[in-house]
Amino acid sequence: MVKPETHTRSASDNVAHVSILGATGSVGISTLKGIEEHAGRFDVTALTANNNVDLLYEQCLKFRPEVAVVANEKRVDQFSARFSGNGYKPDIFAGSHGLEQAASLDEVDFVMAAIVGAAGLPATLAAARTGKRILLANKEALVMSGSLLMDMASQHAARLLPIDSEHNAVFQCLSGGSEREVERIILTASGGPFLKLPLKEFAGVTPEQACAHPNWEMGRKISVDSATMMNKGLEVIEACMLFGKDPSDIEVVIHPQSIIHSLVAYVDGSMLAHLAYPDMRVPIAHALAWPQRIHSGVDGIDLAKLGPLEFTAPDQNRFPCLRLAYQALEYSGSAAVILNAANEVAVESFLKAEIGFTEIPVVVDAALQHVEHENMQELEMILTKDQQTRLFAKRFIEQTGLRH
Ligand code: NDP
Ligand code: MG
Numbered sequence: 001m002v003k004p005e006t007h008t009r010s011a012s013d014n015v016a017h018v019s020i021l022g023a024t025g026s027v028g029i030s031t032l033k034g035i036e037e038h039a040g041r042f043d044v045t046a047l048t049a050n051n052n053v054d055l056l057y058e059q060c061l062k063f064r065p066e067v068a069v070v071a072n073e074k075r076v077d078q079f080s081a082r083f084s085g086n087g088y089k090p091d092i093f094a095g096s097h098g099l100e101q102a103a104s105l106d107e108v109d110f111v112m113a114a115i116v117g118a119a120g121l122p123a124t125l126a127a128a129r130t131g132k133r134i135l136l137a138n139k140e141a142l143v144m145s146g147s148l149l150m151d152m153a154s155q156h157a158a159r160l161l162p163i164d165s166e167h168n169a170v171f172q173c174l175s176g177g178s179e180r181e182v183e184r185i186i187l188t189a190s191g192g193p194f195l196k197l198p199l200k201e202f203a204g205v206t207p208e209q210a211c212a213h214p215n216w217e218m219g220r221k222i223s224v225d226s227a228t229m230m231n232k233g234l235e236v237i238e239a240c241m242l243f244g245k246d247p248s249d250i251e252v253v254i255h256p257q258s259i260i261h262s263l264v265a266y267v268d269g270s271m272l273a274h275l276a277y278p279d280m281r282v283p284i285a286h287a288l289a290w291p292q293r294i295h296s297g298v299d300g301i302d303l304a305k306l307g308p309l310e311f312t313a314p315d316q317n318r319f320p321c322l323r324l325a326y327q328a329l330e331y332s333g334s335a336a337v338i339l340n341a342a343n344e345v346a347v348e349s350f351l352k353a354e355i356g357f358t359e360i361p362v363v364v365d366a367a368l369q370h371v372e373h374e375n376m377q378e379l380e381m382i383l384t385k386d387q388q389t390r391l392f393a394k395r396f397i398e399q400t401g402l403r404h
Contacts, residue, residue, distance in 0.1 A: 001244035002160050004175045004291070016288070019046035019067075019102050019132075021123050022114035024055045026219045027137045027163065030280045031112050031288075032059060038294055046102035048115070048123075053079040060090055067091045067105065069098040071119070099123035104130040110288070113138040114163070116221050117344050118386050121145055125379060128152040128160075135287045137163035140344070143237045144337045144382055150241055160242065161287040166235055167242055168283035169261035169274030174243070176264065176272040185245060186263040186271075187235055188255040189314065190215050190278075192227040195256060199318060205357040207350060215258040215278045224347045225321075228360050229314065233325020234343075237336050240329065247329040252322065254312045259301065275301055320361040324368060333373045334385045341389035342367030345397070355402045366396050 018035065022028045028047075035042040048069035049056040057079065060068050068090040070076045076094045083089040093101050096119070103111050103123040111127035112135045113120055120138035125145065127134050129152055136142060142149055153160050162168045166187045174182070193212055194202065211223040218226070225231035232252050239250050258278040265271045276282040277298055285296030316323050321343070328335035346363035349355045355363070371389050376382050397403050 001179065002162065002171060002242045003179070004171055015041065015043050016109045016133075017043050017045040017107050018110045018112060018288075019048075019105065019108045019127075020044065020112045020114065021048045021099060021103060021120060022112075022116065022138070023047040023059055024049040024052040025114055025116060026217065027114035027280060027284070028112065031114065031135075031284050032063065034281055034284050034288055034296065035063070037297055038288075041294070042110075042288065045108050046105060048099055048102050050115075050119075051075060053082070057082045061088075064088060065090050066107075067093060067102055069093045069102045071095060071099055071115075096122055100126040103127040103132070108132060110135060112163075112284075113141060116140070116219055118144060118341065121382070122379065125149060125152060128158040129156055131156040131158045133159045133161065135161050135163050135284070139164055139234050139238045140340050142241050143234050143340050144386065145379070146237075146241050146336060146376075148377070148379065148382070161290055162238075162242055163280070163283050163287055164235060164238060165276075165278070165280065165283050166262040167238060168286055170239065170243060170264055172274050172286070173262070173264035173272040176270070177266045179244075181266050181268075182249075183265045183267050184249050184251055185239055185243060186251045186253055186265060187232065187239060188258070188260050188262050188311075189229065189232040189252055190226065190258045191254045191256055191314070192229065192231075194227055194318075195254065202318075203356050203358045207353060210350070210357060214256070216280075220351055221344070221347055224350060224360075225343070228321040228357070229319035230321035230325065230343050230347075230360070230364070232314070232319075233322045233328075234340065236322075236325055237329060247326055252314055254314050255310065257307075257309050259306065259309055277301060321364065324361060324364050328368060331368070331373055334371075334376045334382075335368060335373055337376065337382055337385045338367050338371045338373070338389045339364060341386045342371075342393045345390050345393035349397055349403070354404060355397055356404070359397075359402050362402065363393050363396060366400075367393050370396075 044063040046067040103126040114137040121141040124141040210227040328339040
């Protein structure tokens with residue numbers, strides 16, 4: 001279980017060397033902003049991207065990492081050529097192996113795991129195997145690997161700090177009592193852009209509408225996940241893993257204002273909540289500085305100007321993906337891998353306008369019903385199940401005429 005016991009920084013770790021996996025994404029960019037604000041405290045050792053070599057190049061010139069990784073091997077030469085005639089050039093690595101190298105460099109203290117999707121799993125495991133502080137944004141990696149990542153982190157004294165705002169909130173609220181005094185964990189959910197959309201209009205939702213989240217600016221995949229509430233489903237699984245809880249100990253409540261990021265209920269009837277404006281710089285600053293606190297660049301809440309905070313139970317008809325995630329937890333074994341892989345394929349197809357919004361849960365449900373569930377103990381098995389499910393989901397979309 002991830003628990004906030006106290007820890008003091010030693011004199012030797014005054015400067016923390018950070019590797020940012022997924023530097024060109026929404027979380028990666030916010031992390032670099034945080035580091036820039038505290039330049040003497042953090043040093044950027046490695047940056048990684050997949051396709052966006054233009055931004056990676058700019059980031060390299062600004063932060064001067066020793067290592068840069070381009071995961072998409074086809075773009076490496078283009079990236080490397082940018083440095084000709086330049087005094088500075090980082091060591092450039094490529095592909096999945098390059099990501100693992102960036103996560104496990106000897107000189108790296110902190111790894112920000114901010115790649116989206118299953119692609120981030122091997123590098124996140126490499127960070128755990130080499131005992132890094134892992135700032136975990138890449139929830140899909142934890143959903144897929146479950147106890148494998150948790151066990152590896154604990155075996156190698158790697159400290160996992162949640163970046164997902166809900167889990168970071170829970171982590172902070174857990175310091176209010178002991179493990180056995182926790183009665184339940186309550187994850188808040190904004191409900192996304194379609195909280196009040198009439199159900200009959202769901203089928204016609206476009207990718208642009210789904211990506212226009214009312215409170216958060218995020219990458220496209222997580223934005224769609226928020227609109228279907230699969231994001232909250234993945235987060236329920238994430239919370240079970242991080243905090244060692246059963247699904248029945250995790251409650252989800254809709255809170256459209258996204259001010260309370262989650263709560264912990266204790267046996268005495270107390271509830272501790274974490275409040276902040278919805279800005280990822282807050283959890284990122286928390287995890288970068290933990291157990292200390294630093295300025296995040298985000299103002300504290302002006303309570304008098306806030307207006308009412310609302311809470312309602314989620315509507316399962318509106319958000320079948322949330323129910324599917326609880327179902328995957330009930331099945332256990334490889335079900336979370338299947339859920340995640342089918343969802344990644346379905347979301348990608350939706351973003352390309354190949355399938356409709358309401359077909360995302362149809363694909364995930366079919367995969368959960370038809371792909372064989374097995375016990376998963378090793379990375380190889382997880383990656384094989386992931387691939388098998390992706391094939392199933394792609395074929396299902398083709399063969400059932402879901403593809404427009
Ligand atoms: P983005 O889509 O904005 O960024 C994704 C990053 O991952 C980019 O750097 C991208 O590189 C890289 N990437 C994508 N595919 C691959 C691949 N196959 N191999 C290697 N790198 C790859 O995502 P977000 O920043 O929004 O989200 C990142 C993670 O954090 C997700 O797991 C998400 O669920 C989680 N998260 C995000 C939050 C947010 O506010 N954004 C909040 C809570 C959690 P490139 O740009 O070069 O293509
Ligand atoms: Mg979240």
